[in-house]
Amino acid sequence: MSGLICPKCGKKSEEIEFIEAFCIECYPVNIKLPGKLEIEQCRRCEKIKMRGEWTPYNKRKISEYVVSKCKGEFDAAEYEPENGVIRFIIEGKKEIKRRVDLEIKTVLCTYCSRVSGGYYKGIIQLRGNSKKIEKYADFFLEKLSKKTFITKAEEKHGGVDLYVGDSRAVVELVTALKLKTLMTKKLVGEEAGKRVYRTTFLIRF
Ligand SMILES: [Zn+2]
Ligand SMILES: [Zn+2]
Secondary structure (H helix, E strand, O other), X not given: XXXXXXXXXXXXXXOOOEEOOEEOOOOOOOEEOOOOEEEXXXXXXXXXXXXXXXXXXXXXXXXXXXXXXXXXXXXXXXXXXXOOEXXXXXXXXXXXXXXXXXXXXXXXXXXXXXXXXOOOOEEEEEXXXXXXXXXXXXXXXXXXXOOOOEEEEEEEOOEEEEEEOOXXXXXXXXXXXXXXXXXXXXXXXXXOOEEEEEEEEEEEO
């Protein structure tokens, strides 16, 4: 078909595909599109918030979310975040397109805001033999960054201090290593009605 002009948007059949008399963006369908949608994305790690949880950026998940907000008669649908277009398959074979207004709001996720805010619940103080301090500092950084986060590592008083997000991970690790550790717990405040402690782990080599 050529020489058609869409009666709704005025596009020509040379510019866009047509179904009968309409372009595929205007072909009348029984689908209710959502109003403006919003997704939060972390500007630091690029994770997106889906159903209240921070998950790695994933096009398919965004598509599923947008499609779940569309109601009506369609067989399949896919949203393309790159161009804001959602493609519907209707009546088993016809492909039509619609635009969805999805805003990606950039924020900091829980994890990144804690890291950037210097949040920590445990301090590992490594003291004594400098060779061992170096070796264990690297080891702790590697092991603990898989379970929690390290806010900072700094050289201090002839040793190294590691600031760790979760002190439980440290307890597990020093226990597994059978390292002689002096633990001191200090109440630092409250978080969601629970007492928050900061634990210092002093390890001498
Ligand atoms: Zn049109
Ligand atoms: Zn993040």
